[in-house]
Amino acid sequence: MKKYDVVIIGSGVSSLTSAAILSKKGYSVCVLEQHTKPGGYMHCFSRFGERFDTGAHYVGALDRGQPFHTLLTYLNAYDPSVFVPLDPTGFDVFRFPEFEIQFPKGYAQVINVLTERFPTEALAIQSFFSEIQTAVQCFPTYEFSDETIDQISVMRAIETPLSVVVQRLTKNADLQAVLYSYCTLHGVIPSDAPFGLHAIMMDSIIRGPYGFAKGGDAFTETLVRAIQKNGGEVHLRKRVNRIEIENGNAKAVHAADGGRYEGKWVLSGCHPKHTFQLVDRQEVFSPAFRERMKNIKETVGIFGIYGLSSQTHSFNPLKNYYYFSNQGIENAFNFGSPNSKPSAAFLCPASRTLSAGAEKFPFSLHAASPMGWFSDWRDSSFGKRPDDYRQQKEVFAEQVFKFVGEYHPHFRESLSKYVTSSPVTNLHYNGSEEGSSYGIYHSIQNTGARALGPRTHVPNLLITGQSTLFPGILGAAVAGLRTAGHIVGIKPILKELKEIKLANGC
Amino acid sequence: MNNEKVVAKVNDVMRRGFEIPADKLIPSATLFEDLGLDSLDAVDMLVHLEENIGVKVDGEQIMKVRTLQDIYTLVENLAAEPGAHIKLDI
Numbered sequence: 402m403k404k405y406d407v408v409i410i411g412s413g414v415s416s417l418t419s420a421a422i423l424s425k426k427g428y429s430v431c432v433l434e435q436h437t438k439p440g441g442y443m444h445c446f447s448r449f450g451e452r453f454d455t456g457a458h459y460v461g462a463l464d465r466g467q468p469f470h471t472l473l474t475y476l477n478a479y480d481p482s483v484f485v486p487l488d489p490t491g492f493d494v495f496r497f498p499e500f501e502i503q504f505p506k507g508y509a510q511v512i513n514v515l516t517e518r519f520p521t522e523a524l525a526i527q528s529f530f531s532e533i534q535t536a537v538q539c540f541p542t543y544e545f546s547d548e549t550i551d552q553i554s555v556m557r558a559i560e561t562p563l564s565v566v567v568q569r570l571t572k573n574a575d576l577q578a579v580l581y582s583y584c585t586l587h588g589v590i591p592s593d594a595p596f597g598l599h600a601i602m603m604d605s606i607i608r609g610p611y612g613f614a615k616g617g618d619a620f621t622e623t624l625v626r627a628i629q630k631n632g633g634e635v636h637l638r639k640r641v642n643r644i645e646i647e648n649g650n651a652k653a654v655h656a657a658d659g660g661r662y663e664g665k666w667v668l669s670g671c672h673p674k675h676t677f678q679l680v681d682r683q684e685v686f687s688p689a690f691r692e693r694m695k696n697i698k699e700t701v702g703i704f705g706i707y708g709l710s711s712q713t714h715s716f717n718p719l720k721n722y723y724y725f726s727n728q729g730i731e732n733a734f735n736f737g738s739p740n741s742k743p744s745a746a747f748l749c750p751a752s753r754t755l756s757a758g759a760e761k762f763p764f765s766l767h768a769a770s771p772m773g774w775f776s777d778w779r780d781s782s783f784g785k786r787p788d789d790y791r792q793q794k795e796v797f798a799e800q801v802f803k804f805v806g807e808y809h810p811h812f813r814e815s816l817s818k819y820v821t822s823s824p825v826t827n828l829h830y831n832g833s834e835e836g837s838s839y840g841i842y843h844s845i846q847n848t849g850a851r852a853l854g855p856r857t858h859v860p861n862l863l864i865t866g867q868s869t870l871f872p873g874i875l876g877a878a879v880a881g882l883r884t885a886g887h888i889v890g891i892k893p894i895l896k897e898l899k900e901i902k903l904a905n906g907c
Numbered sequence: 908m909n910n911e912k913v914v915a916k917v918n919d920v921m922r923r924g925f926e927i928p929a930d931k932l933i934p935s936a937t938l939f940e941d942l943g944l945d946s947l948d949a950v951d952m953l954v955h956l957e958e959n960i961g962v963k964v965d966g967e968q969i970m971k972v973r974t975l976q977d978i979y980t981l982v983e984n985l986a987a988e989p990g991a992h993i994k995l996d997i
């Protein structure tokens with residue numbers, strides 16, 4: 402039997418990033434993925450002759466020398482044809498009941514647009530974005546600096562709630578709502594959200610927003626190719642059902658088909674709760690830890706609609722569309738019933754290369770929804786779920802259409818076909834317990850000293866993934882970097898990353 | 908003189924959360940050397956304590972904790988804060 406330096410469970414962006422770094426450093430790695438395709442939330446699927454993305458709509462910090470570009474370059478996984486720059490004059494459209502605002506690329510441009518809309522708030526706007534830019538500087542795994550961390554700035558950035566910063570600067574409710582919009586990308590309400598986390602998300606998006614030219618699958622392929630070129634292995638259809646423990650250490654990983662993979666290290670990019678359940682000797686965890694895992698809050702589940710409209714409704718393929726009700730983001734993740742309108746939705750063109758006169762418009766549309774609405778069907782099999790499940794999905798889909806229809810009057814009638822997904826679908830694809838979109842709830846309470854990973858109570862079992870650092874593709878990639886750094890030493894990697902960044906003029 | 912209810916509550920949390928025998932739970936016991944916890948356990952302890960007494964503990968304060976006595980003092984101070992609602996029932 403072959404033994405590896407590192408056996409990696411799951412093939413989400415975080416796992417693949419760790420695998421690419423470790424294999425680049427000469428470690429033998431073996432990635433085990435349960436599905437027929439690698440990538441986790443990067444999965445695409447085809448319907449109605451169109452390709453749809455699930456969790457890859459856009460990413461930030463991808464201009465030359467910016468953090469994501471630097472990291473991918475370091476991994477030998479940067480392929481410019483995989484990405485497409487979004488509309489620099491307005492890539493994110495935020496629609497509120499009474500007004501609309503579009504974020505153009507670049508800090509100066511965003512500040513201009515906001516100041517034009519909120520002239521009396523010029524100082525607040527200026528200060529907010531300058532605080533964002535200052536906050537991101539203190540994160541070495543984002544800014545790629547190998548200097549000693551200024552712990553006090555880091556603590557301040559992650560222990561200050563977003564709402565405290567915003568409310569200190571402005572009392573204007575509309576402006577506050579705009580500055581909170583990206584909470585939908587991490588699923589944490591402003592009073593719980595660490596300012597530093599929100600800052601990284603905003604900074605990356607404002608500086609270098611890109612869509613996926615050929616879907617998330619193509620991005621995954623670049624990572625897999627890099628790993629394989631380094632001699633690493635990626636195995637599909639390997640559902641891990643046990644982490645074997647010997648003398649308190651992880652000895653091997655078992656797959657459902659009987660395969661056993663020994664590793665000096667075991668690294669898991671699956672949801673932490675799932676990872677810890679795989680450990681075959683639960684007594685390595687204290688009752689306090691088990692209790693903590695049971696109680697740890699999850700981010701919201703998500704509902705997806707993947708459809709084809711016979712009209713473009715003047716949607717621009719190089720923009721993303723956010724819709725908000727007047728309910729306020731603080732209440733966006735409190736749910737009524739599936740028969741009530743969502744308070745926020747996100748629409749993304751499924752193709753970034755639609756021609757101007759196109760006669761059909763493929764899109765994905767997402768709104769938060771709790772697992773509770775669908776938990777009756779939690780244990781039913783994917784592809785064989787009963788009719789009442791489909792009916793329940795229909796009920797909420799109609800509410801989402803109604804909501805978006807308030808902004809695009811003929812939206813519902815223009816739909817020729819669509820399919821839907823629910824938190825139960827997420828559970829099937831990613832093993833995230835509540836079908837959560839962004840893993841554990843990244844509140845101040847679950848961040849910093851209280852964050853999970855990369856170390857665990859099993860010394861040679863490490864975890865990575867969006868639950869360990871911050872969510873999103875960039876967050877997962879940076880989590881992968883940090884976890885690999887735990888094995889090979891983070892400082893030398895940060896030094897190399899810094900050199901790439903500097904060489905690219907940043 | 909320690910508040911007896913606080914001592915009983917903290918000891919109960921430690922005993923149940925970390926399966927530490929009652930006779931080891933003496934005020935001078937150091938968390939790492941005597942009680943065998945490590946830095947990851949310390950975070951679990953913080954969260955476990957917070958959930959059990961119903962109060963958030965400042966991360967910086969917990970960093971300074973070395974012995975069981977330090978935890979008693981920490982919880983006593985929290986309990987003495989105006990408006991504090993600490994759950995001390997076992």
Ligand SMILES: Cc1cc2nc3c(=O)[nH]c(=O)nc-3n(C[C@H](O)[C@H](O)[C@H](O)COP(=O)(O)OP(=O)(O)OC[C@H]3O[C@@H](n4cnc5c(N)ncnc54)[C@H](O)[C@@H]3O)c2cc1C
Nearest residue numbers: 411413414415435441442456458459641838866867873874
């Ligand atoms: C609807 C939606 C839209 C999103 N849009 C964006 C976006 O536009 N931009 C952005 O930056 N982020 C977006 N995100 C978030 C982003 O997709 C995720 O943060 C990121 O992909 C998570 O990566 P990960 O490595 O943590 O794990 P995951 O992608 O969750 O991967 C985990 C992997 O582990 C595998 N696995 C689980 N259990 C086992 C097992 N027992 N054995 C073997 N394999 C196993 C799973 O099959 C999966 O492949 C979106 C998320 C959602 C849900």
